[in-house]
Amino acid sequence: xxxxxxxxxxxxxxxxxxxxxxxxxxxxxxxxxxxxxxxxxxxxxxxxxxxxxxxxxxxxxxxxxxxxxxxxxxxxxxxxxxxxxxxxxxxxxxxxxxxxxxxxxxxxxxxxxxxxxxxxxxxxxxxxxxxxxxxxxxxxxxxxxxxxxxxxxxxxxxxxxxxxxxxxxxxxxxxxxxx
Numbered sequence: 001x002x003x004x005x006x007x008x009x010x011x012x013x014x015x016x017x018x019x020x021x022x023x024x025x026x027x028x029x030x031x032x033x034x035x036x037x038x039x040x041x042x043x044x045x046x047x048x049x050x051x052x053x054x055x056x057x058x059x060x061x062x063x064x065x066x067x068x069x070x071x072x073x074x075x076x077x078x079x080x081x082x083x084x085x086x087x088x089x090x091x092x093x094x095x096x097x098x099x100x101x102x103x104x105x106x107x108x109x110x111x112x113x114x115x116x117x118x119x120x121x122x123x124x125x126x127x128x129x130x131x132x133x134x135x136x137x138x139x140x141x142x143x144x145x146x147x148x149x150x151x152x153x154x155x156x157x158x159x160x161x162x163x164x165x166x167x168x169x170x171x172x173x174x175x176x177x178x179x
Contacts, residue, residue: 005033005067006177007058007083009170014085014114017070019055023077028143031056031080038080045145051135053078060169061176063105064096068169070109071136073128086111089128091162092136093155099148106151108140109162127158 004018020038021029026049028041044050052074056067072084089110096106110128128136137153144151157165 003033003036004031004058004081004083009057009059009166009173011085015057015070015088015109015111015166017053017055017072017084017086017111018058019053019072019078019082019084020080021050021054022079023050023052025050028054029080042147044143048139048142051139053082053084057109057166057169059173060166061172062107062169067173068109068166069106070111072111072113073132074113084111085114087114088159088162088166090159091157091165092133092140092153093157094140095152095154097150097152107157107162107165108136109166110136128156 007016007018009016018031020031021027025044027043028050029038030041031037032039051071053072055070055072057070058067060068062068070086072078072086073089078084089112091110092108094106094108095103097103133156140151141153
């Protein structure tokens with residue numbers, strides 16, 4: 001089985017996103033690298049479902065020690081383990097306080113499938129529309145209820161700034177896992 005964490009993050013200027021939790025799921029799934037499977041992590045609060053496919057960008061390392069998170073906006077629902085080549089739309093900047101009181105930056109990167117890989121029209125080629133931003137913000141605020149985590153939204157990054165953050169996370173991954 002493939003080690004999803006070590007897949008190259010990019011392919012021809014597109015970002016790869018490994019789907020962990022498909023659109024419509026009421027439970028968070030997470031990739032467990034030691035076993036190579038996608039495991040049940042936790043239920044979402046009552047009434048919540050993932051609005052779009054959720055996963056991570058491989059070969060990246062965020063401030064929290066995990067790969068960077070990605071939300072893929074499209075009309076279909078993929079399955080755990082599907083890799084989607086995407087255009088980057090931007091990022092929601094998030095400051096997270098964990099149960100132990102530690103604070104860490106844990107941004108959510110927003111993508112859409114590259115039109116070559118999906119027949120859907122992209123949300124927009126350069127940005128996340130304002131109405132969709134508000135819906136995404138509300139989902140993330142409500143998704144942490146009952147987890148002991150608290151998040152504070154710190155605004156949005158455009159695609160260029162988000163790309164710079166992803167590049168930094170790719171360098172962090174290479175430094176940590178260089179052979």
